[in-house]
Amino acid sequence: MGGPLRVAVVGSGPSGVYTAQALVERQGPPDVAVDVLDRLPCPYGLVRYGVAPDHEKIKSLQDTLRRVLEHPRVRFLGNVPVGRNAPNGVGTEELLSLYHAVVYCVGAAADRRLGIPGEDLPGSFSATDFVSWYSAHPDAAAYRFALGVRSAVVIGVGNVAVDVARFLAHDADELRGTDVPQAALDALAAGAPADVHVVGRRGPSQAKFTTKELRELDALPDAEAVVRREELELDPAYGAPDSLPAVARRNLGVLDGWARREPPGRARRVRLRFFLRPVEVLAGPEGAVRAVRFERTAPDGRGGVTGTGRYEEIPAELVLRSVGYRGVPLPGLPFDRTTGTVPHEAGRVLRDGAPSPGEYVAGWIKRGPTGVIGTNRSCAKETVRSLLEDADVLLGRRISDADPPTALRASGREPVGWRGWLDIERAEAELGRSLRRERVKIPDWEGLLAAARRAG
Known part of the structure; x- marks a missing residue:
């Protein structure tokens, strides 16, 4: 079997880096050379731009990803957008002319909407945009969030909802030692909400947050978690939790403890609410958000909920929706809009039902927005097994003799290599x-690219 097998991995988050790792750290032929492409000049994907700033242990995963990207047969090429519709983007056909195989490891980039009146009022945002802002994603450089409000509502009961609620409940000084951008720190210092309401339409036994994330809501020095016992008791599983999965049982135990205690009396409160379905975001006299109207729901006996015709308004000057993600099509690849994924068979991209030579997927674009960071490792390994089984056919594909970075520069692109990323790191330390x-973190495209160009 000949080589080297030239592979492009599109996306430098965990799924992309685990794919590169599985390709270059295996034993046996063929030799594989991997270029990890990303539209951003910075690697690590959601580990850099999606993990809460106070989750230092999870953010330390960057060290593991870094070791893979520094492997002698792996190159990082940032500032390379993929897709014909992207400005200066590299099309899928062009990639297949430069590489024997391309593995697309892009995520589910769009948030789901509520579909209710008032959702787009000033002061109402997606949690995705809010996380991008406090994570210094360059696409969020123009966002402005005023945090000096009395009350905020977070709609959703998953880990992202808990993350944004915890950020809002922090004192700015508690985050000064993290890499949170200065604009977000200044906004938090100007005044965090006294009350943050985290609201779910179903019961606590069906919430999607992990117990560790839940407990962190009550671990901040100046914030306390508040729960209504009567809302817990509406959940049929509350009195008989033995049949629940372990995480749900632990969550109910934590919530029950909070509901039974005397409130600690801290300066800010994170109020967890259940069985409330949002029906409208309400505007104040000046047209901005003033409250969210909810309908009280009740268990329907089939695992869902039904409306009761009773309503409640929760005052809020800031509303963040966190009700899930959906995949978006990548121009040039087939896409199933029902599942939000690329059709595939064990990672092989399917066009008209048949495997497309040289095209593969891993990560959320392959399986949907499910699992935790570690799930990406087994997902990547399955795709790599398929790719290596196809190695003879792939090596027989005729591709350009040009070195891909050279070819990209010749066509007017400006890929940022590993030296450029190291210069960004140095600029952020400065x-x-x-x-x-x-x-x-440097929060804007201009600043990131200026720092990267120091490498020449």
């Missing part, structure tokens, strides 16, 4: 020192 903080 920014942190200038602000008397640790490393602080």
Whole structure:
């Protein structure tokens, strides 16, 4: 069997890096050379731009991903958008002319909407945009969030909802030692909400957050978690939790403990509410958000809920929806709009029901927005097994003799290599020192690319 097998991995988050790792750290032929492409000049995907700033243990996963990207047979090529519709984007056909195989490891980039009146009022946003803002994603550089409000409502009861609620409940000084961008820190310092309401339409036994994330809501020095016992008791599983999965049982135990205690009396409150379905975001006299109207729901006996015709308004000047993600099509690839994924068979992209030579998927675009970070490892390994089984056919494909970075530069693109990323890291360390903080993320495209160009 000949080689080297030239592979492009599109996406430098966990699914992409685990795919590269599975390709280059295996034993046996063929030799494989991997280029990890990303539209951003920075690697690590959601580990850099989606993990809460105070989750240092999870963010330390960057060290593991870094070791893979520094492997001698792996190259990082940032600032390379893929898709014909992207400005200066590289089309799927062009990639197949440069590589024997391309593995698409892009995520589910769009948030789901509520589909209710008032959803687009000033002061109502997606949690995805809010996370991008406090994570310094360059696409969010123009966002402005005023946090000096009395009350905020987070709609959804998953880990992202808990993350944004915890961010809002933080004192700014508690995050000064993280890499949160200065604009977000300043907004938090100007005044965090006294009350953050985290609201779900179903019961606590069906909430999607993990117990660790839940407990963290009550672990902040100046914030306390508040639960209504009468809402817990509406859940049929509350009195008989033995049949629940372990995580749901633990969650109910934590919530029950909070509901039974005397409130600690801290400055801010995170109020967890259940069996409330949003029906309208209400505007105040000046046209911005003033409250969210909810309908009380009740269990329907089949695992869902039904409306009761009773309503409640929760005051809020900031509303964040966190009700899930959906995949978006990548121009040039087939797409199933029902599942939000690329049709595939064990990672092989299917066109008209048949495998497309040289095209593969891994991560959320393959399986949907499910699982945890570690799920991406087994997902990547399955795709790599398929790719290596196809190695003889792939090596027989005629591709350009040009080195891909050279070909990209010749066509007017400006890929950012690993040296450019290291210069971004140095610039962020310098920014942190200038602000008397640790490393602080550069929040905009211009600043990131200017730092990367220092590498020449």
